Amino acid sequence: MNDMHKILSSKTQTSQYAHDTAEMPGSAASSSHQAFEQLVSRAVQLPGQVPVGIVWPCEEHALEGAMDAAQRNIIEPVLIGDKSAIVSVAQASGIALDKAVFIDATTPAEAAQKATALVREGRVKALMKGSLHTDVFMHAIVEAESGLRTNRRISHVFVLAVPGYKDLLFVTDAAINIFPDLDVKRDIVQNAIDLHNGLGLGAPRVAILSAVETVNSKIPGTVDAACLCKMAERGQIQGGVLDGPLAMDNAVSIEAAKIKNIVSPVAGRAQILVAPDLESGNMLAKNMIFMSGADSAGIVLGAAVPVLLTSRANSVQARLASIAIGALYAHHLAGGQG
Helix, strand or coil: CHHHHHHHHHCCCCCCCCHHHHHCCCCCCCCCCHHHHHHHHHHHCCCCCEEEEEECCCCHHHHHHHHHHHHCCCEEEEEEECHHHHHHHHHHHCCCCCCCEEEECCCHHHHHHHHHHHHHCCCCCEEEECCCCHHHHHHHHHCHHHCCECCCCCEEEEEEECCCCCCCEEEECCCCCCCCCHHHHHHHHHHHHHHHHHCCCCCCEEEEECCCCCCCCCCHHHHHHHHHHHHHHCCCCCCCEEEEEECHHHHHCHHHHHHCCCCCCCCCCCCEEECCCHHHHHHHHHHHHHCCCCEEEEEEECECCCEECCCCCCCHHHHHHHHHHHHHHHHHHCCCCC
16 A cells, blocks of 8 residues: 555645555345346446456456456456456356457556556546556556546545445545545545436435534534535535535434434435545445445546446456446446436
8 A cells, every 4th residue: 555655645646545445345245236236237228338448357356247247238348468368267267258359468557558548549438457456557547647637536436235225325435535635525525426417316415424413623524524515505516415514323314313403405315425534434335335235336536537446355246336337427428318
């Protein structure tokens, strides 16, 4: 992680990239969730396959999910890496490569660089991490020369299907920005709102989380929450309805909100949960996955194209859901309807 810290600090990032937290697996005990299945079904129905660059898919776990999505006609997989190694893995694992396009590269770093070049050339509309190290992958994306940086801060969203909760829950940022300041939080919130709208899920209800639901100058997160809500009121954040600070129970439980006499469109019905910092967000997401049996998918936003981070520990359903989300959002960014 120290190497990644150096990368982002050299690119004027004010908080570091915690790459290990971005690769959290879905619960092995969780079953396929209807909400994820609906996203996959919608991705299958897109008019044309979305070209996705799969960077260094030289292990079975990295190759299987991409080719599964290709067989379902969700993506056109552009496999960027050592072709002989990829073919060997596919043959050993019984994975069909008939739908694949190959871009040969001799090292993971070269593969990542070629991936960003494909984005600049318009040949791929999303990127997906294969079996290379996350810091190598993200370095190629965040460096100024990549051409993938935008005026938005890069942030991560966990998309969670939690048993017993009506809506998909977005948790952000639990993987990239460690101690985001107010301006960074504004981008984190806007990135998540844009994703929710871009997936065709409608204008989201956004809860800015803290430990309490009242503003307290001794708890900086409550002050930031109030400021973010005012920014939304003034049009500096658009596309969603914000409320905060809200404690976790008031954000997701209508009964808890009633007990506290909190009346708002968001309280008890949140669809996006914005954590005050990476640690709290990461613990929240892991709790939902490992204690509540939530299915999870993940996406990095704020770059020129959606970036998908998957892990060898991800379930097949989680990998497929991440790819479907990436394909749907890439289609939206290209001018399609969500």
